[in-house]
Amino acid sequence: MKGWLAWGEIVPAGETITRNRINYVNFNQLRSFYAVARELSFTKAAELLCIGQPTVTTQVKALEETYNLQLFVRGPSDLTLTDAGEALLTVARQIFSLEERAHSLLNTVGNQFAGRLHIGTVGPFFVMKQLSKYIDRYPLMHVTVESANSDSIYQKLLNYEVDVGIIGSDYSDPRLDLVCLGKHEVVIAVPVSHPWAHRSQVNIEELDGQRLIMREKGSMTRRALEEVLAANSIRPNVVMELPRDSVLEATAAGLGLGIISNFEFSRDQRLRTLSIARYSPCTRSFAACLKERRTLPSIDAFMKMSSELVAQSLDADCSNNKS
Known part of the structure; x- marks a missing residue:
């Protein structure tokens, strides 16, 4: 007989049995x-x-x-x-x-999910609406959030270290499933005591030689501004490279002009923001997951919820424009 032995079968002396062996790793x-x-x-x-x-x-x-x-x-x-x-x-x-x-399959109870969802985001501002709705709908889920720049979150997605990423670029990566959340203008933050504080705009040429507080490398906000500066041969004096929250604190302390997305700027009595006239560099934000992991109910639900919120926002904008 070739193949598997029946339970209790005895192999005659001198006879060789060929097995379809299954290899395994501990x-x-x-x-x-x-x-x-x-x-x-x-x-x-x-x-x-x-x-x-x-x-x-x-x-x-x-x-x-x-x-x-x-x-x-x-x-x-x-x-x-x-x-x-x-x-x-x-x-x-x-x-x-x-x-x-x-x-995830075994922990699905009816339409409820029980388990963990790890989200990486370029900033808490971009994810809180989704999180609020997600937790309300799926109370058995435990959600953790970590913040970093886009490049770091992108790598964590590829390495399975986060389940969903809120990032500032689509990276032209066919492995990603994406929902575009919006477009955000990059602005200049100045202290209220700064001579420009009464203005609403600054010309790109005026940034030449200015002390700038930049986001760290890997930030899409930084990249968007650098592209505009390079295209106009503007060379500011970059005095610091800091994470998002630290940029505002350093700006308020008078260490330089801060670079930030207008979407991320919360009302701060110490600061004013200015647009860059004629250019208005912008970033986009995306909810992203690996396509191969979209079949996980917890990830799929978050991505669908992100699409729903974008659609609701567009409907609200259309209604406001009509009125």
């Missing part, structure tokens, strides 16, 4: 590898998995020994993936994405 070892590869830290991986660090170390070492491969280069103060480790991480992401899909 799942606990692979999970530990995946956690360490994501965090590039055995300590953080142990915290993520809620197990002891020695267990994580033992499991990763056993995986390496089983296949006679080095998956990590262990330096005195850091940890990096080898080429084999990078290749395995790509496969592990797909495996644990499917496991997450199964987990």
